[in-house]
Amino acid sequence: MTPFEVKDCALLVRMSGLSPATNLRELRERFAACSWSVLFHHYCETTLRTTYDNLDYRNDFAVWAKLYLGDRVLAERLGILDPYSFQSLKELRAATLEVIDQRLSESAMVPWARHGDEFFFMEATTVVFDAGIRITQPSLLGAFIREMTNGSVYYHFLEARRRLPIGMDDFTAWLLKDEEANQPYIRALASVDFYFRSLPDLRRELARVLTEAEAAK
Amino acid sequence: MSAPLSAYEGIVGSAVIRQLRQLGEKLAGTRIVHVNSTREGGGVAEILEWMTPLMGELGLQASWEVIHGTPPFFEITKSIHNALQGHPVSISVKNWKLYEDVNARNFERLGPMLEEADVVFIHDPQPAHLLSLCGRRKGKWIWRAHIDISRPYRPVWKMVRPMVEAFDASIFSMAEFAQTLPHPQFLVPPSIDPLSEKNRALETPEIEAVRAEFGLDPSRPLLVQISRFDRFKDPVGVIEAYHLVRKVAPVQLVLAGGGATDDPEGKAVLADVMEAAAGDPDIHVLLLPPDSHRTVNALQRLADIIIQKSTREGFGLTVTEGMWKGKPVIGGDVGGIRLQVVNHHTGFLVNTPEGAAHRIRYLLHHRERIEAMGMEARESVREHFLLTRHLREYLALMLVIARGGQVRFLEV
CATH class of the missing domain: 3.40.50.2000 (Glycogen Phosphorylase B;)
Incomplete structure (x- = not known):
């Protein structure tokens, strides 16, 4: 097998240029028109961003609905949307709009946020670079992952799902080059329910399941 | 004197330090100039005290320059500072002229260095006028706002805004602190130095x-x-x-x-x-x-x-x-x-x-x-919230500014 080239990445967040939303209707309007990078940031890049990592919900829309609109029903419905389960960001956008529209139709009043609690639309650039590490043996993958940065875990296990082959992490794509021999590792990686984990937690879990798979071989 | 990068390895782990070195390699030799208004006291000086040598250790040619001013100048900049944070402070035409004159005198001293720099970070409003004096600049100029300017006192903001708009980018600590500007506005929260006197382990x-x-x-x-x-x-x-x-x-x-x-x-x-x-x-x-x-x-x-x-x-x-x-x-x-x-x-x-x-x-x-x-x-x-994250985001920002603009994905 060719060695696995470990990459790393750093996230640089910026304002998107969209006006902040002060109520649910404005959120809907801006969300419907925002760029894919804004959508991707608020759904997927939250794990890598500088913020506390263990909130109730993984996406910013659900967090805002709960904390600043005070709408727990909406927060729960938005919070369960797993962006990695959608084939495309277009589908994710449609599903999100459906949830918001349903809530708007149920509500007698449009929920508002206080001044200062607006939803700020952001986007980010992911700067990717070679970490200078090569993994030559699948049996060593768990040990290497244990020592990886959050950036590497994010890039190879989460961000990878938006690259070809769509929906697959880089580790699995590498292991599939010798699918028969690497089945225990491939199954181990597939067993991880990753979306609700913080990156340090995900790193530990990936290392754990791979180490167990290695021990069971 | 700040600690070398290796001193942080025991706190953040070797992978984080290696990550900084990898990013630093991509920027080796880049000439960086930070400009602020004081060498000691205050959060900005505390940041630059560690950031400048650590950038140097990563292979960048980083320097930190401080503008010189008279007491009246610093009274004016204090008023600007307060006004940008929302206090209604009026600044006379004469005082704006003094603000510009002091910046111009500093440009006489700093001009050659600023013109040659690849990236210039101007911290807060005190030295912001330097950009308009630097007609032969080669590099990118970035305005770093360490304060909350989301609700500024409008008459003062009307004067500061044109100065700030001319920068290639700005940096704010949080989205809530920013203003709409016609250039990329990056968000980089501040950090603490775990080895500083204020934060190091004590017996x-x-x-x-x-x-x-x-x-x-x-x-x-x-x-x-x-x-x-x-x-x-x-x-x-x-x-x-x-x-x-x-x-x-x-x-x-x-x-x-x-x-x-x-x-x-x-x-x-x-x-x-x-x-x-x-x-x-x-x-x-x-x-x-x-x-x-x-x-x-x-x-x-x-x-x-x-x-x-x-x-x-x-x-x-x-x-x-x-x-x-x-x-x-x-x-x-x-x-x-x-x-x-x-x-x-x-x-x-x-x-x-x-x-x-x-x-x-x-x-x-x-x-x-x-x-x-x-x-x-x-x-x-x-x-x-440690300085290693802060440094990583500055390095990423320089790469984005130099190579990528506002793309979602930048491979370097």
Whole structure:
């Protein structure tokens, strides 16, 4: 097998240029028109961003609905949307709009946020670079992952799902080059329910399941 | 003098240091100039003190220049600073001219270096006029706003805005602090240096000496708020919360901050605090000299709970410092405190003295939560608010500015 080239990445967040939303209707309007990078940031890049990592919900829309609109029903419905389960960001956008529209139709009043609690639309650039590490043996993958940065875990296990082959992490794509021999590792990686984990937690879990798979071989 | 990068390896791990070195390699030789208005004192100088040498260690040619000004100049820039944060301060035409003249005199000295630099970081409004003087610049100029300019006093903002708009990009600490500008506005929260005097580990005897110096009882819980005596830090509200708790638990309170001799409003707040604290030997109001970093460090380590009950706040680095000492923080639900304090995880956000008292009592009744939340707070700082993350984002920013513009994905 060719060695696995470990990459790393750093996230640089910026304002998107969209006006902040002060109520649910404005959120809907801006969300419907925002760029894919804004959508991707608020759904997927939250794990890598500088913020506390263990909130109730993984996406910013659900967090805002709960904390600043005070709408727990909406927060729960938005919070369960797993962006990695959608084939495309277009589908994710449609599903999100459906949830918001349903809530708007149920509500007698449009929920508002206080001044200062607006939803700020952001986007980010992911700067990717070679970490200078090569993994030559699948049996060593768990040990290497244990020592990886959050950036590497994010890039190879989460961000990878938006690259070809769509929906697959880089580790699995590498292991599939010798699918028969690497089945225990491939199954181990597939067993991880990753979306609700913080990156340090995900790193530990990936290392754990791979180490167990290695021990069971 | 800041520590070398390798000194942080034991705190953040070798992978994080290696990551910085990999990013630094991509920028080797890049000429960086930071410009601010003071070499010592204040958060900006503290950041540049470590950032400049660490950038140098990573292979960049980084330098830090300070503009020279007269006392009237700094009075004007203080007014600009306050106005950008929303205070209605008028600045005369004559004073704007003085502001520009002082910048022009500094440009005579700094011009050649600024013209040759690949990236120039201008920190806050004091040196912002330098850009308009640098007609032959080769590099990118970035305005770093360390303050909240979301609701500026409009007449002053009308004067500052054209200066700022001419930059290639700006950096704010939080989205809530930014203004709409016609260039990329990056978001880079500040950070603390875990090896600074204010944050480094202290030996037990030194901590105990501070306890003894201020007559703190080791057998009773201690609440500590570190901040200047400013109405927005609500020290009187903290005393109210203390009184509510004191009815049922034998707590002690330390309110520690710098002296207020040259600040009339600070004096008035301090007088209110002294009045509210009068006669209670368990309220310790400490006026500390500006260089009392180790004392502050020890007080935070002695605390059972850190309080930062602000009603308005910038980023709130005293919160970060308290969390780094492994303490839960009860903080006002404002500004950057929200980014750091998460209910039931790293502390509690509160809006009133009653709310603060309630959360203090909750923690005193659940002592095991103090320790668990404190540990979670410390790990959160390790992950997000140490200088290594701050440095990484500056390096990423320079790569984005130089190579990528506003793309979503940049492979370097």
